[in-house]
Amino acid sequence: MGLDASRLIKAASGFPLPPGIHFSYGTAGFRADGSILDCVVFRAGIVAALRSLNTGSTIGLMITASHNPIQDNGVKIADPNGDMLSQEWEPFAESLANESNLENVVQVVEDFMQKNGVFKVSASSGKVLLARDTRPSGGRLLDAAKQGVEAIAGVSAEVIGVLTTPQLHWMVRATNRGVGASEHDYYSQISSGFKRCIVDMIPMRKNLASPSELVIVDGANGVGAMKLSGLQAIIPNVQLNVRNCGSEGGILNELVGADYVQKERKFPQNFGHASDLTKMCASFDGDADRIVFFYSQKSEDAEGITLRLLDGDKILTLLAIFIQKHLQELRSEVHWLSSVNFGVVQTAYANGASTKFLKENLGVEVVLTPTGVKHLHHKAAQYDIGIYFEANGHGTVLFKEEFFAVLTKTAPSEFRTEGGLRTLCRISSLYCIQSSTALTSNK
Numbered sequence: 539m540g541l542d543a544s545r546l547i548k549a550a551s552g553f554p555l556p557p558g559i560h561f562s563y564g565t566a567g568f569r570a571d572g573s574i575l576d577c578v579v580f581r582a583g584i585v586a587a588l589r590s591l592n593t594g595s596t597i598g599l600m601i602t603a604s605h606n607p608i609q610d611n612g613v614k615i616a617d618p619n620g621d622m623l624s625q626e627w628e629p630f631a632e633s634l635a636n637e638s639n640l641e642n643v644v645q646v647v648e649d650f651m652q653k654n655g656v657f658k659v660s661a662s663s664g665k666v667l668l669a670r671d672t673r674p675s676g677g678r679l680l681d682a683a684k685q686g687v688e689a690i691a692g693v694s695a696e697v698i699g700v701l702t703t704p705q706l707h708w709m710v711r712a713t714n715r716g717v718g719a720s721e722h723d724y725y726s727q728i729s730s731g732f733k734r735c736i737v738d739m740i741p742m743r744k745n746l747a748s749p750s751e752l753v754i755v756d757g758a759n760g761v762g763a764m765k766l767s768g769l770q771a772i773i774p775n776v777q778l779n780v781r782n783c784g785s786e787g788g789i790l791n792e793l794v795g796a797d798y799v800q801k802e803r804k805f806p807q808n809f810g811h812a813s814d815l816t817k818m819c820a821s822f823d824g825d826a827d828r829i830v831f832f833y834s835q836k837s838e839d840a841e842g843i844t845l846r847l848l849d850g851d852k853i854l855t856l857l858a859i860f861i862q863k864h865l866q867e868l869r870s871e872v873h874w875l876s877s878v879n880f881g882v883v884q885t886a887y888a889n890g891a892s893t894k895f896l897k898e899n900l901g902v903e904v905v906l907t908p909t910g911v912k913h914l915h916h917k918a919a920q921y922d923i924g925i926y927f928e929a930n931g932h933g934t935v936l937f938k939e940e941f942f943a944v945l946t947k948t949a950p951s952e953f954r955t956e957g958g959l960r961t962l963c964r965i966s967s968l969y970c971i972q973s974s975t976a977l978t979s980n981k
């Protein structure tokens with residue numbers, strides 16, 4: 539099957555390239571002021587459609603500018619297993635996005651297809667799932683992306699609507715695995731992981747609804763707040779107090795959200811009250827793929843209250859201590875577990891004290907990668923158990939599937955401290971979401 543050039547040119551002519559601007563493919567896709575992105579997003583739709591034909595799988599396309607201001611927007615593409623678009627495709631995406639001549643657009647696509655055998659692998663039934671966050675330009679840009687997908691014959695676009703970025707990544711992965719991939723399935727998976735990991739594992743905290751256990755969440759006036767209420771509806775016994783939901787006139791990412799709290803070391807709007815003292819709080823970013831925690835303490839200064847931040851480095855360190863402890867217990871009992879490798883991944887921006895602690899005090903292998911989830915995720919996935927976090931709060935825990943399968947099949951009777959085995963299985967059930975997500979880390 540060849541490219542339908544006239545169909546592509548006709549569709550592309552509706553989305554002219556704004557003159558004099560070069561669009562760069564950044565750490566996670568294209569970003570710019572939302573008013574000038576129609577062409578780039580349309581062409582990202584073409585890239586996603588071709589990727590779908592090339593891989594013979596469903597691909598995801600997300601319209602979001604994450605932690606950036608409300609007037610910005612952007613586009614990220616999710617690969618079949620829920621990872622970021624393969625880095626090999628980034629130069630193609632960038633040259634397509636910047637081609638000003640329509641005839642050349644076809645040429646760029648044809649050359650790339652020829653080089654990569656896009657249509658050799660494909661059946662004639664590609665599919666792209668499309669979603670967006672809550673930005674005002676999101677609906678218009680989602681439509682541009684849809685038209686880009688449909689400009690490629692044989693590929694269909696399914697608009698899912700408003701989602702967090704991790705939800706879209708998860709749905710793409712679940713769709714390609716042929717398991718339940720609805721938003722409700724997503725909540726059910728987190729909810730059962732939460733129940734197994736938090737509620738059952740820590741009996742004394744069973745009554746999580748008690749006011750002292752309340753977690754207060756800063757939703758950054760974005761999609762995370764909205765989705766958290768969906769999740770809360772099916773998680774029993776947990777009371778979350780969600781502020782900055784965007785419904786009371788608050789502006790997305792303005793004086794709120796993970797980026798603000800982490801960079802400014804300030805309370806987000808509607809936090810920092812005396813009544814919140816010592817309570818655990820969490821901040822999402824605009825598309826809920828970052829989280830940082832914080833709490834307040836009494837201080838001597840004029841404000842009287844100081845913010846204590848748990849950024850990605852601290853979250854990673856706490857997780858590493860926890861997993862290392864259980865792993866060491868199990869290794870002392872079961873021979874094959876001694877070969878299980880466990881490592882953590884940070885970027886060069888990580889606090890050096892955390893890296894030193896992880897290496898020297900905890901004895902964990904630490905690898906540094908460039909900034910960007912695609913780099914950290916890829917590296918962490920090479921371990922049986924890998925944790926990655928950027929200081930800004932992107933991160934997760936990954937369990938290699940083969941390792942997890944052996945772990946869950948191992949009879950509890952082989953272990954004296956059965957609890958350690960159960961704990962690892964339970965943690966993996968909470969982090970089974972696979973992509974950096976604020977919702978699973980909300981504990």
Ligand SMILES: CC(=O)N[C@H]1[C@@H](OP(=O)(O)O)O[C@H](CO)[C@@H](O)[C@@H]1O
Nearest residue numbers: 565566604605909910911912928932
């Ligand atoms: C998915 C991804 O790679 N996101 C990138 C990107 O963050 P966003 O929250 O997606 O804007 O830029 C950050 C640097 O500004 C980088 O730290 C991070 O890894």
